[in-house]
Amino acid sequence: MLDDTIVAIATPLGEGSIGVIRISGPEAIAVGRRVFQPKVNRDWYIKDNYKLVYGHVVDPDSREIIDEVLLSVMRGPRSFTAEDVVEISCHGGIVPLRRVLEVVLRQGARLAEPGEFSKRAFLNGRLDLAQAESIIDIIRAKTDAGAKIAMAQLGGKLSEQVNELQQELLGLLARIEAIIDFPEDDIPAENLEEMADRCSGLLKVIEQLLDHADTGKIYREGLRTVIVGKPNVGKSSLLNALLREQRAIVTDIPGTTRDVIEEVINIKGVPLKIIDTAGMRETRDLVEKLGVERSRQLLHQADLVLLVLDASTGFTEDDLKVVSLIKDKKVLVIINKIDIADHAIDYEQLKQLIGYSDILEISAQKKIGLERLEQSILNLVLEGKVTAADNILVSNSRHKHALERAKHHLTEARRGLAEAVPADLVSIDLKSAWEILGEITGNHVTEDLIDRIFADFCIGK
Numbered sequence: 218m219l220d221d222t223i224v225a226i227a228t229p230l231g232e233g234s235i236g237v238i239r240i241s242g243p244e245a246i247a248v249g250r251r252v253f254q255p256k257v258n259r260d261w262y263i264k265d266n267y268k269l270v271y272g273h274v275v276d277p278d279s280r281e282i283i284d285e286v287l288l289s290v291m292r293g294p295r296s297f298t299a300e301d302v303v304e305i306s307c308h309g310g311i312v313p314l315r316r317v318l319e320v321v322l323r324q325g326a327r328l329a330e331p332g333e334f335s336k337r338a339f340l341n342g343r344l345d346l347a348q349a350e351s352i353i354d355i356i357r358a359k360t361d362a363g364a365k366i367a368m369a370q371l372g373g374k375l376s377e378q379v380n381e382l383q384q385e386l387l388g389l390l391a392r393i394e395a396i397i398d399f400p401e402d403d404i405p406a407e408n409l410e411e412m413a414d415r416c417s418g419l420l421k422v423i424e425q426l427l428d429h430a431d432t433g434k435i436y437r438e439g440l441r442t443v444i445v446g447k448p449n450v451g452k453s454s455l456l457n458a459l460l461r462e463q464r465a466i467v468t469d470i471p472g473t474t475r476d477v478i479e480e481v482i483n484i485k486g487v488p489l490k491i492i493d494t495a496g497m498r499e500t501r502d503l504v505e506k507l508g509v510e511r512s513r514q515l516l517h518q519a520d521l522v523l524l525v526l527d528a529s530t531g532f533t534e535d536d537l538k539v540v541s542l543i544k545d546k547k548v549l550v551i552i553n554k555i556d557i558a559d560h561a562i563d564y565e566q567l568k569q570l571i572g573y574s575d576i577l578e579i580s581a582q583k584k585i586g587l588e589r590l591e592q593s594i595l596n597l598v599l600e601g602k603v604t605a606a607d608n609i610l611v612s613n614s615r616h617k618h619a620l621e622r623a624k625h626h627l628t629e630a631r632r633g634l635a636e637a638v639p640a641d642l643v644s645i646d647l648k649s650a651w652e653i654l655g656e657i658t659g660n661h662v663t664e665d666l667i668d669r670i671f672a673d674f675c676i677g678k
């Protein structure tokens with residue numbers, strides 16, 4: 218499979234100043250020679266490595282000049298994929314990129330699948346699986362903090378930790394195997410105890426990683442925050458205020474927002490995917506009805522709900538209906554329009570009615586209380602947990618699940634040691650834990666899993 222040569226457009230399709238075509242594989246340089254006509258440096262492919270050469274891409278069949286380009290050569294293993302790589306920087310338009318791609322394809326390269334360059338970097342040992350996965354996280358990062366966490370993973374922080382855990386497990390396994398091999402030897406109880414302690418030590422590290430995983434996921438994927446409330450309370454005004462731009466239409470007509478509006482804002486590095494919804498009410502208007510229905514569906518996937526109340530109307534029957542839809546959610550209650558009706562809603566009564574303790578007063582229109590609102594959102598989601606990026610933050614749910622499964626087997630192994638169950642049973646759990654940890658870095662994975670992971674990448678990556 219790795220003996221063929223792949224090519225893809227590596228930059229987004231659209232108007233740009235330059236666009237890059239990347240070729241990787243044993244024939245990369247040969248293909249490059251067939252399509253590229255250098256202006257002066259005729260033997261670019263012999264000695265120059267990591268150097269840009271100026272020239273033209275010329276169709277070898279028709280002799281037509283396709284584009285004026287810069288070409289670079291990176292010979293394996295000193296390249297991203299560890300294979301021979303040729304990159305062609307074209308003018309950044311859809312047509313020149315497509316035409317250069319076509320010529321390269323006709324000269325014997327094959328169109329790369331999504332993620333195939335990164336997959337090759339992994340298969341050729343340039344990166345482990347967790348590092349390769351971090352690349353896509355860097356690309357998709359929504360805030361600086363998110364990118365920083367992904368960069369730490371690319372640098373191998375998580376992998377080092379996992380490798381250490383696996384190393385420790387191997388040590389334990391060796392001792393257990395010795396017990397299995399010489400069953401006639403009496404094992405002193407303190408030996409078992411000491412091994413159980415070492416399991417506890419490993420568990421502690423895994424638990425710590427898991428502890429931070431939810432925070433990591435928020436930094437990676439963003440926190441899905443849905444603004445709900447009855448019509449006209451100021452939901453869209455709140456979205457606009459948080460975005461600091463007039464994104465959603467605001468009018469004094471109840472039922473203004475019909476569709477769902479989704480935007481990302483950055484609160485101190487935490488990406489907040491904020492979703493404005495249609496005001497919830499019984500309605501005969503078909504369009505509005507569909508909007509209300511969508512709002513209900515969105516609530517299911519929400520990590521956080523901002524329930525907006527209107528100080529000028531007070532707490533009403535309609536509010537109560539909205540409350541009944543968000544019973545099992547993490548909710549922050551926001552009392553809006555305090556600029557026209559101060560303390561119009563009785564906190565104590567509200568708490569008794571709906572039972573939430575997090576209540577904030579704001580004016581979306583006059584921009585009062587927004588700073589405190591942002592801080593409250595952070596406090597609520599991070600709950601005093603780490604925000605510093607120097608911690609190893611497991612942000613990928615695949616990694617999280619693997620850690621949970623490894624934890625389960627380690628807990629079983631520890632119990633087995635404490636209760637002196639037969640050593641071969643303990644050994645099975647320790648082995649399972651070792652294998653599952655290996656799924657994170659890729660030293661123990663099936664081809665199928667590898668395919669699925671890289672298929673999620675973009676084309677040309």
Ligand SMILES: Nc1nc2c(c(=O)[nH]1)N(C=O)[C@@H](CNc1ccc(C(=O)N[C@@H](CCC(=O)O)C(=O)O)cc1)CN2
Binds near residue numbers: 291294295296297304
């Ligand atoms: N033009 C271009 N820019 C790019 C990439 C690329 O493939 N092409 N990258 C793709 O994602 C990222 C950079 N990642 C890279 C990682 C390793 C190597 C590499 O060749 N490493 C070799 C040689 C290093 C040296 O000694 O000079 C190595 O580590 O052995 C290249 C790019 C971002 N920018």
Ligand SMILES: Nc1nc2c(ncn2[C@@H]2O[C@H](COP(=O)(O)OP(=O)(O)OP(=O)(O)O)[C@@H](O)[C@H]2O)c(=O)[nH]1
Binds near residue numbers: 446469475496580582
């Ligand atoms: N005085 C005052 N008026 C506000 C405030 N926030 C919003 N309004 C007004 O309330 C009205 C409704 O605001 P919207 O933001 O459209 O309310 P909504 O909840 O999105 O309404 P629907 O989309 O219809 O459900 C508008 O006339 C806003 O100008 C505020 O803080 N103070």
Ligand SMILES: [Mg+2]
Binds near residue numbers: 454465466
């Ligand atoms: Mg609205």
